[in-house]
Amino acid sequence: MRYQTVIGLEVHLQLSTKTKAFCSCAIDFGRPPNSGVCPVCLGLPGTLPVYNKEALNSAIKVALAFSCQIQEHTKFDRKNYFYPDLPKNYQISQFDLPLSRNGHLEIISEGELKRIGITRIHLEEDAGKLIHGSNSSLVDFNRTGVPLLEIVSEPDIFSPQEAFDYLTTLKNIIEYLDVSDCDMEKGSLRCDANISLRPEGSKELGVKTELKNMNSFKGVKDALTFEVIRQTELLESGQAISQETRLWDAGKGVTVAMRSKEGAKDYRYFPDPDLTVFVIEQEAVKRIKSGLPELPKEKMRRFIKEYGLSEYDAKILVNSRRDAEFAEECLRMYPGKDKKPVVNWLIGPLLSEANNRKLSLCGLKVDKQELINLVGFVEKQEISNLSAKLVLTQMIDTRKPAEEIIKENNMLQISDSTKLEAIILEVIRDNEKSVNSFKEGKTNALMFLVGQVMKRSAGKANPKVVGDLLKRRLTGA
Amino acid sequence: MAIDKETVKYVAHLARIELRPEELDKLCRQLHDILGFIDQLSSLDVKEVKPASHILPICNVLREDEPRKSLSPDKALKNAPSREGDFFSVPKIIE
Ligand SMILES: [Zn+2]
Numbered sequence: 001m002r003y004q005t006v007i008g009l010e011v012h013l014q015l016s017t018k019t020k021a022f023c024s025c026a027i028d029f030g031r032p033p034n035s036g037v038c039p040v041c042l043g044l045p046g047t048l049p050v051y052n053k054e055a056l057n058s059a060i061k062v063a064l065a066f067s068c069q070i071q072e073h074t075k076f077d078r079k080n081y082f083y084p085d086l087p088k089n090y091q092i093s094q095f096d097l098p099l100s101r102n103g104h105l106e107i108i109s110e111g112e113l114k115r116i117g118i119t120r121i122h123l124e125e126d127a128g129k130l131i132h133g134s135n136s137s138l139v140d141f142n143r144t145g146v147p148l149l150e151i152v153s154e155p156d157i158f159s160p161q162e163a164f165d166y167l168t169t170l171k172n173i174i175e176y177l178d179v180s181d182c183d184m185e186k187g188s189l190r191c192d193a194n195i196s197l198r199p200e201g202s203k204e205l206g207v208k209t210e211l212k213n214m215n216s217f218k219g220v221k222d223a224l225t226f227e228v229i230r231q232t233e234l235l236e237s238g239q240a241i242s243q244e245t246r247l248w249d250a251g252k253g254v255t256v257a258m259r260s261k262e263g264a265k266d267y268r269y270f271p272d273p274d275l276t277v278f279v280i281e282q283e284a285v286k287r288i289k290s291g292l293p294e295l296p297k298e299k300m301r302r303f304i305k306e307y308g309l310s311e312y313d314a315k316i317l318v319n320s321r322r323d324a325e326f327a328e329e330c331l332r333m334y335p336g337k338d339k340k341p342v343v344n345w346l347i348g349p350l351l352s353e354a355n356n357r358k359l360s361l362c363g364l365k366v367d368k369q370e371l372i373n374l375v376g377f378v379e380k381q382e383i384s385n386l387s388a389k390l391v392l393t394q395m396i397d398t399r400k401p402a403e404e405i406i407k408e409n410n411m412l413q414i415s416d417s418t419k420l421e422a423i424i425l426e427v428i429r430d431n432e433k434s435v436n437s438f439k440e441g442k443t444n445a446l447m448f449l450v451g452q453v454m455k456r457s458a459g460k461a462n463p464k465v466v467g468d469l470l471k472r473r474l475t476g477a
Numbered sequence: 478m479a480i481d482k483e484t485v486k487y488v489a490h491l492a493r494i495e496l497r498p499e500e501l502d503k504l505c506r507q508l509h510d511i512l513g514f515i516d517q518l519s520s521l522d523v524k525e526v527k528p529a530s531h532i533l534p535i536c537n538v539l540r541e542d543e544p545r546k547s548l549s550p551d552k553a554l555k556n557a558p559s560r561e562g563d564f565f566s567v568p569k570i571i572e
Contacts, residue, residue, distance in 0.1 A: 018542050026544035033563045034550045042553060054542035075530045082493055084567040097530070130570060138564035141553070266491060271530040279536045 003197040003235065005228050006205060007157035009166060009220075013149045013180050014126060014188040015058045021125045021147035022049030022092065022275075029186070033140040041145035043088030049274055051076075055123070055147035058179035059099055060280070060288050062149055063121045065173050065295060068103030070285050076123070076275040079267045084139055085128040093150075095269040098122035099280075105153075105173075106297065108315075109165040116166055117154030124148045149180075155194070155205065160224035167191060167217045172296050176321045184216050191220050196241070197231045206231075207241040211255055213248045223248035227255055299324055307331050307339045316347050326362040333372050341375050349389050353396060364396050371395075374402040381462050387411040413462040417469060420453070420461055424469055427452045438474055446470060480509050 019026055023040035040047045063070055077095040103118035126146040131138040151170070157163050171182045171189065181188040196208035211227060214220045226248075231241055246255040294302070296318045303314040303324075317327045327346050334342045346361065350371070354361050374395070378388045383406055394405045406412060414420055427449055428435055438445035446467065453466045485505045489496050496504065547553075550563040559566040 019544050024540070024543065024545035025547045032550065034553045034565070035563070036547050037553045038545075038547050042548075050538055050540040052542050053539040056539060080491070084565075084570060131564070132570065133561075135569060136559075136561065136566045137568070137570040138561055138566055140564055268491065273531070276531050276533055276538050277536045 001236070002200040003232055004200045004202075005158055005160075005224075006155045006196050006198060006208075007160075007163050007224060008155040008194045009153045009157065009163060010192045010194070011151040011153075011167070011170060012126075012190040012192075013062070013151065013174065013182070015055050015147040015149060016180050016188070017052055017054045017058065017147055019052060020145040021052055021055055021123075022145055025145065027146055029142070031142060033138075034142065036142040037144065041087070042141060049092065049272075051123075051275065051278075052147060056278070057288060058177070059121070059123055059147075059149055060285060061177050061179060061292060062151070062174065063100035063103065064285070064289050064292060065177055066103035066105055066118050066121065066151070068100035068118060068121055070100050070280055071097060072280055073097055073277060074099050074123075074280065075277045076272045077269045078272045079124075079269055081265075081267060083127070084137060085130050085141075085144070087128070087141060087144060091125060091127065092272055092275070093124035093269075094122035097277075105166065105169060107162070107165045107169045109159075109162045114156075114162065116156045116162075119152040119154050121149055121151050124150055155196075160221045160228065163193065163224055164217055164221040167220060169296075171217075172319065176293055176295050178293075178321075184219075187215075191217075193220060193224055195224055195227050195231070197228070197235060207243050209241065209243065209255075210245045211248055212245060215250070219248060219250055222250075222253065223255055226253065230255065293321070296321075296324075303328070307343070309339070309343055313343050313347055316351070317343075320360055323361040326368070330368050330371055333368055334375065335372075336379075341379050342372070345371065345375050345378075349392050353392060357396075365399075366392075366395060367399075367401075370402050377402065377406065381413060381464065382406075383411050383413055384459065384463070386459065387413075411460065414457055414460050417465065420457075420466060420469055423453050423456050423461065424466070424473060427456065428470075428473065435474065446474075480505060480512055 017027065020041055023038050025036050025038050025041055028036060040049055060070060074094065075097050076092050078090040079093040079095070080090045082089055098120045100121045101119065103121065105116045105118060107114050107116060126143050126148050128139050128141040128144040131140070153166065157166055174180050174182050174189075183189060184191070191214060193211040193214070194208045195211065196206035198204060198206040209227060209231070211220075211223045214223050227246070234241055242257075245258045247258055248255050300311070300314045300318045303309045303317060304311060309317070318324045330342055330346065331339050350361060350364065350366065354364055357364065371392075374388055374391055377383045377391075378385060383391070387406070387409075390409075391402055391405045391411065394400065395402060398405070400408075431449060431452060434445045434448050438449070449470055450463055450466050453470070454461050454463060482501055482505050485501060485508060486496070489501075489504075554560045554563065554565065557565050
């Protein structure tokens with residue numbers, strides 16, 4: 001039987017506000033243990049939590065960017081459970097009146113545009129951090145109360161690759177909104193996945209497992225891929241899937257059922273009496289909406305329209321907001337109407353330098369004007385493409401202007417035909433065989449001769465000019 | 478609404494409270510009385526009353542995102558039953 005994979009993702013996102021969700025403790029993950037806590041986030045009796053205005057604004061921005069409906073009435077509830085990283089024995093979260101519902105995210109997965117539903121985006125708070133020792137566990141409450149958003153997708157994701165693309169797109173948008181670090185390794189973005197299989201064509205969902213403990217997007221994809229195989233094997237051998245939480249072991253590349261068998265979760269949600277309700281005015285939502293930055297999808301469309309970029313090129317450039325802004329400034333500064341030369345440099349040599357150095361495009365800190373100058377030298381055929389790439393590397397290493405590097409290294413191409421003629425005559429004299437085969441109609445021989453001229457000019461001859469000159473001399477045209 | 482011993486046991490477990498048998502009996506009776514008392518509310522006609530999730534008629538209480546001083550680790554840990562360095566120390570958690 002063929003099975004269809006059905007995946008839903010829950011993303012927890014730390015909002016990068018200055019202070020925590022319900023108290024004024026500064027958020028700073030570098031500080032020593034338990035130095036960023038106060039009576040409110042420690043859950044001491046008699047304290048009163050008050051929500052952070054900036055966190056609410058950021059949350060509304062995210063909800064709008066995912067096309068969610070902002071609910072007019074929203075409130076906080078207590079989610080009750082016992083765990084040592086939770087000082088109050090409840091987490092402040094949202095239950096039946098979340099901030100927003102019914103959104104969607106458009107992703108491009110394996111060349112196809114797909115819309116993934118967003119069930120809800122709600123507000124909650126983070127727990128503390130546990131460090132497990134040999135005889136005891138240690139608790140640091142610095143992270144307790146950091147504002148979180150939970151973004152819950154519909155079970156609209158049908159393959160591990162789609163899950164990966166969903167996460168990449170989501171991260172891209174959040175990065176544009178500038179409301180979170182989105183760093184999975186640092187834990188500012190966390191993702192749990194629900195996955196089940198069903199016979200192809202069936203409408204009913206199969207028994208799902210919940211996967212946790214993935215700490216990269218690739219980890220999510222790998223854990224899901226493993227789980228598809230595991231569940232398929234079970235189903236094919238007639239066994240049942242048990243509904244359980246499984247932890248991803250990245251080292252071994254397997255998911256393992258959690259040892260502690262928790263019964264059906266019973267969180268006894270109830271409205272938090274310490275926090276009053278929120279009535280979100282349409283006007284406020286409109287104001288926040290009009291202040292949203294241009295999002296990747298719109299930026300991509302505009303790049304295609306304004307600068308004549310291909311969809312492929314535009315997609316690469318909008319991958320990060322800062323890189324897109326860097327790229328756009330370069331495109332604007334370039335005097336020519338046809339922007340293709342700059343684009344080719346941005347997504348060609350510049351991007352590969354960035355990848356080699358594990359930096360972003362703008363992280364290379366290349367001066368925009370200098371980059372434009374360099375492209376200009378290439379376009380005017382004053383230096384060869386190959387030399388230009390060397391110049392770029394040196395520009396990054398030494399921060400020297402392009403022109404200085406070109407002069408220092410004597411890289412200007414020889415396009416001057418009198419200088420080139422001398423070398424060409426030499427080459428014709430020394431390569432009689434190739435000259436003859438060219439004359440007999442073997443055009444490949446010309447490439448060989450051009451190569452010889454390039455070699456004798458130490459790579460500085462302009463290959464196009466050399467080709468023309470050679471042809472003229474050999475054919476007498 | 479009737480409440481049985483199983484329910485009381487279950488709620489006690491959720492609250493991580495250990496009950497002796499005589500306590501279980503006593504709480505079962507008391508909770509039964511309390512719920513019966515609260516049940517009187519269902520005799521009221523609330524068709525015209527709007528649902529409320531809070532008793533105070535205020536909303537949108539927010540604070541500015543401005544840091545203030547936190548406690549010192551020593552103060553934060555002052556009432557901790559057990560500490561190790563500047564960490565709260567708890568029985569070892571598995572998973
Ligand atoms: Zn605090």
